[in-house]
Amino acid sequence: MTAQQTPAGSRLGRRNDPDRRDRIIDACLDVIARAGVAGTSHRKVAAEAGVPLGAMTYYFDGIDELLREAFTRFAVTVSDRFERRMADAKDAEAARAAVIAIILEDVFGDDRELILSHELYTLAAREAAFRSITSAWMLRSRTALERHFDPETARLLDALIEGLTIHRALDAEARDPHEVERAVTRITTV
Structure with a gap:
């Protein structure tokens, strides 16, 4: 199956987790609340969200983008x-x-x-x-x-x-x- 034939909602033939990005953002807020910004890392957030560490760079260019997304969600709420x-x-x-x-x-x-x-x-x-x-x-x-x-x-x-x-x-x-x-x-x- 080619990339063009891959069903919607999947990547490389695997189902994507549609809530994964949101879970990561929420997990980031939980880690910040517990460890502070200085104690927040991709590894800790991935563990908190229950996602592979590689998922962090798939969804976010770096820790600053993740922090911006998390704090924006918090401020909007x-x-x-x-x-x-x-x-x-x-x-x-x-x-x-x-x-x-x-x-x-x-x-x-x-x-x-x-x-x-x-x-x-x-x-x-x-x-x-x-x-x-x-x-x-x-x-x-x-x-x-x-x-x-x-x-x-x-x-x-x-x-x-x-x-x-x-x-x-x-x-x-x-x-x-x-x-x-x-x-x-x-x-x-x-």
Whole structure:
């Protein structure tokens, strides 16, 4: 059978695994969450995804492309959740409540997301090629906020969301959830 006669969905007569690329990307995020970007390698990701090591170079030109794909998936997932919260808000009061919920419940919803976010921030701070991911993420957040708030307020809220979430996640002492409500109210009340 020639390459032209090979059935769709197969390569060299073998069935391709249509979910393999996605599994590799998801596995990459799991490895980053566990070992950090510095501890992530093709070998570790392949083992986590349950694929042959050679599959890594078939799907990705190198570790940077894999990291970009993985962090892009992560940022889009978080942004989608953020946008849904803001889209569901029907008025200014509901929008304020949505921002509070984003800070208290959504952003860095678990340790894995906290670690992935900080790994992405650090990588973007070191390597300009990854800043497009964080820039797109921030733009989507501000655009979602601008459904309910003017651009300056949206920018301030975006920074507040990041900052308060980091403080709440990393502070050794429990934080008062009402401080989030007070901060959001101060920024959004004209």
